[in-house]
Amino acid sequence: MGAESRLEALHLTLPPAPQPIATYLTAVRQGNLLYVSGHGPLKADGTLILGRLGDDLDIAAGHAAAKQVGLAILATVRKHLGTLDKVKRLIKVLGMVNSTADFHDHPKVINGFSDLMVEVFGEPGKGARSAVGMVALPGNIAVEIEAIFEVED
Numbered sequence: 001m002g003a004e005s006r007l008e009a010l011h012l013t014l015p016p017a018p019q020p021i022a023t024y025l026t027a028v029r030q031g032n033l034l035y036v037s038g039h040g041p042l043k044a045d046g047t048l049i050l051g052r053l054g055d056d057l058d059i060a061a062g063h064a065a066a067k068q069v070g071l072a073i074l075a076t077v078r079k080h081l082g083t084l085d086k087v088k089r090l091i092k093v094l095g096m097v098n099s100t101a102d103f104h105d106h107p108k109v110i111n112g113f114s115d116l117m118v119e120v121f122g123e124p125g126k127g128a129r130s131a132v133g134m135v136a137l138p139g140n141i142a143v144e145i146e147a148i149f150e151v152e153d
């Protein structure tokens with residue numbers, strides 16, 4: 001079963017692919033690699049999940065925000081490739097969590113993204129990963145994630 005079929009079977013809806021909010025591209029393909037810029041937790045209605053982990057958001061809310069970032073990234077990947085079925089594997093993820101200095105569960109938050117990638121792509125959805133805390137993220141978004149995918153034609 002391909003990624004598009006899995007997405008449908010999971011009853012997941014992708015938000016509209018985000019547009020750049022500054023001078024950059026949302027994704028760049030170089031050879032068989034697709035580099036996806038940092039994305040926030042964009043919902044289908046165009047709003048973002050805001051807040052700081054350890055302050056006004058708990059781990060479950062952060063996990064949900066990271067999953068929502070994953071849906072936004074999948075929307076960008078589909079826009080650039082035409083279909084998610086061209087993704088061969090997830091290579092690398094950088095997950096950034098808007099958190100207080102005493103919050104230490106960043107990996108649990110970014111698992112929201114990682115779990116979604118495995119659900120959609122299977123074992124090839126599991127890549128190398130970093131999960132770090134940030135004192136602030138643009139617009140007070142809860143999570144920002146960037147990713148690198150291996151793709152094929």
